[in-house]
Amino acid sequence: MPFTLATWNINSVRLREGLVSRLLAEELPDVLCLQECKSPVEKIPLDRFRALGYNWIVARGQKGYNGVAILSRLPLTDAGDRDFAALGHARHVAGVLENGVTIHNCYVPAGGDVPDREVNVKFGQKLDYLTEMRDWARAERPAKSILVGDLNIAPREDDVWSHKQLLKIVSHTPIEVAHLAEAQEAGTWVDITRKDIPEGKLYSWWSYRAADWNAADKGRRLDHVWATADIAAAGHSSRVLRPVRGWEQPSDHVPVFATFDL
Structure with a gap:
């Protein structure tokens, strides 16, 4: 049974519930994974999403920060969560579909502004989070699984507007890219987006700081859809919904589909 999945860092689900509802109504993904919900679960506008047919919802939340949710039109069972790096943050939740596919929704720490763990605690937390993702995958050997989310790293040269200028900028530094690659390899995760769109510049995030984000086009591909090698061949039709960045009061991220x- 084919199903379409999307991932989106919404940057406050309560502030942007109208945008979420618009996406659900216009694009009809079977599953939508949200990150940075910035809300306790009980205050997420779940009734509005259920009214659109998304009756199965698993989520983890906290006031004002982080938060992840999976909205589904297909039956979905809560499969728990993991607190990678013991940060005490709502950054992961998993659900299992009736076909046995496990969906992991992750929100990797951004890492602050300075790519040096000796002077920036947040950067160290990011690297530790990725290391524990790697160790978990090595131990658990996930199968028939999809991992999506804002992983806060643009790994390839064509995942950023300027590889040379961003080499020392958090999200594209060599140490982050290496940590992400180790986590990916440990889980035999296949980057579905780049499997389907192997060449060319591709972004899912544009800073709010740009006066005209579209004209400047200084983007990064921070949002990812991965699948374990045993089901990767079943993934197709990847797309990044760039126009969503131009919606009224948008998130700085756009949805990524497969x-x-x-």
Whole structure:
């Protein structure tokens, strides 16, 4: 049974519930994974999403920060969460579909502004989070699984507007890229977006700081859809919804989609 999945850092689900509802109504993904919900679970506008047919919801939240949720039109069972790096943050939740596919929704720490763990605690937390993601994958050997989310790293040269200028900027530094690659390899995760769109510049985030984000086009691909190698061939039709960045009061991220024939 084919299903379409999307991931989106919404940057406050309560502030942007109208945008979420618009995406659900216009694009009809079977599953939508949200990050940076910035809300306790009980205050997420779940009734509005249920009214659109998304009756199965698993989420982890906290006041004002982080937060992850999976909204589904297909039956979905809560499969728990993991507190990578013991940060006490709501950054991961998992759900299992009736076809046995496990969906992991992750929000990797941004890492602050200085790419040096000796002077920036947040950067160290980011690296530790990725290390524990790697160790978990090595130990658990996930199968028939999809991992999505704002991983806060643009790994490839064509995932950023300027590889040379961003080499020392958090989200594209060599140490972050290496940590992400180790986590990916440990889980035999396949980058579905780049499997489908192997060449060319591709971004899912544009800073609020740009006066005209579209004209400047200084983007980064921070949002990812991965699948374990055993089901990666079933993934296709990847797309990044760039126009969503131009919606009224948008998130600085846009949704990333993929379809799976499973």
